[in-house]
Amino acid sequence: MSVGEPLIPAARPPGPDADLLRVTQKVRDVGRSLDERYLDKSEIVRMLLVTLVAGEHMLIVGPPGTAKSALVRHLSRLVDARYFEYLLTRFSEPNEIFGPVDIKAFREGTFVRRVEAMLPDAEIVFLDEIFKSNSAILNALLSILNERRFFTGSATIKVPLCSLYGATNEVPNDDALGAIFDRFLVRTMSDNLDSFHFHGLVERGLRAEAAALGPGLGNEDVEPLLTIGEVRRLQERLPQFMRFSEDFLARYKGLVFQIRSEGVTVSDRRVVKLLKLFAASALIDGRPAAHDGDFFVLRHVWNSPDQIPLLEDIVGPVLEKHHREHPEERRARATATDLDGVLAELGVIRGILLGGEPLSDVQLFSQLRNLQDIRAALQVLGTETAQQMAGEVDKLLEGVFESSKWNG
Numbered sequence: 315m316s317v318g319e320p321l322i323p324a325a326r327p328p329g330p331d332a333d334l335l336r337v338t339q340k341v342r343d344v345g346r347s348l349d350e351r352y353l354d355k356s357e358i359v360r361m362l363l364v365t366l367v368a369g370e371h372m373l374i375v376g377p378p379g380t381a382k383s384a385l386v387r388h389l390s391r392l393v394d395a396r397y398f399e400y401l402l403t404r405f406s407e408p409n410e411i412f413g414p415v416d417i418k419a420f421r422e423g424t425f426v427r428r429v430e431a432m433l434p435d436a437e438i439v440f441l442d443e444i445f446k447s448n449s450a451i452l453n454a455l456l457s458i459l460n461e462r463r464f465f466t467g468s469a470t471i472k473v474p475l476c477s478l479y480g481a482t483n484e485v486p487n488d489d490a491l492g493a494i495f496d497r498f499l500v501r502t503m504s505d506n507l508d509s510f511h512f513h514g515l516v517e518r519g520l521r522a523e524a525a526a527l528g529p530g531l532g533n534e535d536v537e538p539l540l541t542i543g544e545v546r547r548l549q550e551r552l553p554q555f556m557r558f559s560e561d562f563l564a565r566y567k568g569l570v571f572q573i574r575s576e577g578v579t580v581s582d583r584r585v586v587k588l589l590k591l592f593a594a595s596a597l598i599d600g601r602p603a604a605h606d607g608d609f610f611v612l613r614h615v616w617n618s619p620d621q622i623p624l625l626e627d628i629v630g631p632v633l634e635k636h637h638r639e640h641p642e643e644r645r646a647r648a649t650a651t652d653l654d655g656v657l658a659e660l661g662v663i664r665g666i667l668l669g670g671e672p673l674s675d676v677q678l679f680s681q682l683r684n685l686q687d688i689r690a691a692l693q694v695l696g697t698e699t700a701q702q703m704a705g706e707v708d709k710l711l712e713g714v715f716e717s718s719k720w721n722g
Contacts, residue, residue, distance in 0.1 A: 337548055340540045341367065341598050344392045347539065351388060352381050353514045358502045360595075361614060362389055362479070366438075367548050368594040370587065371459055371478045371497060373444075375485055375619065376504035382481040385504075386440040388536070395476065395542035398436035402447040411451055412464065425467035434464040437476045437542045444480035445491050452494050459497040476545060485618055499587050500614040503622060509684065513662050548597060555593040558604060569612055569628060576624045580615055588615070606636040656691050657703060663688070667714055678714075685711055 341363055348359040358374065362385065365372040374382045383399075390397040400411055409415070413432035415425065429435045441447075447455075457463050459478060464471045486495060507515050558566075570585055591611045592604035612629045616622050663681050666673070673681070685707055692704040 331551075333547070334551060335600065337540075337544045338598055338600050340544060341548070343539045344389070345598075347392055348385065348388060351518070352385055353518055354507055354511050355381060355385060355504065357610070357613075358385060358504055361500060361502050361611070362386070363598055364591050364594045364611065365479075365500065366393070366477050366545060367598060368552065368590040369476055369549055370499045370590065371480070373495070373498035373501045374479065374481045374504050375483075375501060376481075377483060377506065380504040380506055382504050383440070383442055386438075386479045386481070390438050390440070391536040392538055393438065393540045393542060393545065394538035395437040395545075396431075396435060396474070397438050397440075398431075398433045399440040399442070400433070401442040402444055402451070404446055404448055406447050406451060408450050408454065411447075412454060412466070426469060427466045429464070429466075429471065434458070434466075434471055434473045437474050439475060439478040440481070441478065442481045443483070444494070445482050445486045445488075449490070452491070456493060456497065459494075476542060495617075496581070496584075499584060500591070500611065501616055502614050503619060511659075513659055517658075552590065552593055552597060555597050555603065556589060558589065558592075562604060562606075565606065565632070566609070569609060569632065572628050573612065573615065573625065576621075576628065578615065578621050578624060579617055584615065588612070606632055607640065609633060609636075656688055656700075659684070660688050660703065660707065664710060667710065682711070682714065685714075 345359050345363050348362070349356050352359070361372055366389075374385070376382055387399065390399075400406070402411075409427075411433050413427040413429040413434065416428050419426050427434075433439055441455075444455075454464065457465060458473055458475060462473050462475055464473050480498060485501075486492075566589075570580060573580055588611060592608040595608040595611065596602070596604045609629055609632055613622070613625050616625055663684055666677075666681055689704055689707045689711075692700040692707065
């Protein structure tokens, strides 16, 4: 085999297809809608879309009130699919999740459940506090997650599940929960927003609260942008994108073994399945093949939150190098909403710095750090307006530095 020849050869890379392009645009529209609604959750949104297209499962970890449930719930509104959601506790019973026992059949000596509108009948599922459920529920979930099969009495039901999303406030440390935890191919962290996003948080939050007080008591009418049938069509096309060059796989191998050497367990099963996510990421973007930018998925293979910085140190330089060489990709994903939010934050900081009120060293340092973040965000956007505003940020920074030097 010659250098650079695909390890898994393809007759030809997938070519342009009108239906494929139309559906992937719909997927991106779903992501854009989620990004506009939930501030600074773009990586989680991207992982929601990638796992949906790949037909895999994802866990969202974070403290209460960080939009874990809201993200999946709104995704279910944007995708026309049968949806099931439940908040699990240690008192939850299988009947509540998998459906009640069919009494008529039971009297005739057959044990079956009525699964209509319950989890075995759903295409997208969200289980909140999944690790608080009991062993009876967890054991049934294992076969659903791994094999897409639900066993009820002597019968076996092939479930139509596309993706199951779980949420938890904390990662379990009980070995008995290890099997169900491992079924979630990737894990994302949803945390409280930092000071940089405070004003955007308040603005969007107040808008949502006002809508909840209006007609319909917050039950907004959201028009689906994508159907589950269209998602299935993308999944049928996914194998065409699961062809990787020898160079790509060599870099992947290096990352996997570096991650393992840091004590992050990544099983061989997950190593193979993660390739589906790289392919799904390329498919969503309309690219014929995965590239190094898709390695962002590896930031989410951690088994405990303390491994997140380790993964960032390993994967981050690879992503930074790719984005330096391909800045147009980041710009392509940027929207007008991004620019509006950045400019609004810049206006607030300018008012604080130039308002005449004395600032402590801590307050000054905090606002300068926010300005640096804004400058980086404007450079990523890359539009003419963003570049002009980046110049304004530079002038503001110079003015603040000069003023601080003079006052010192």
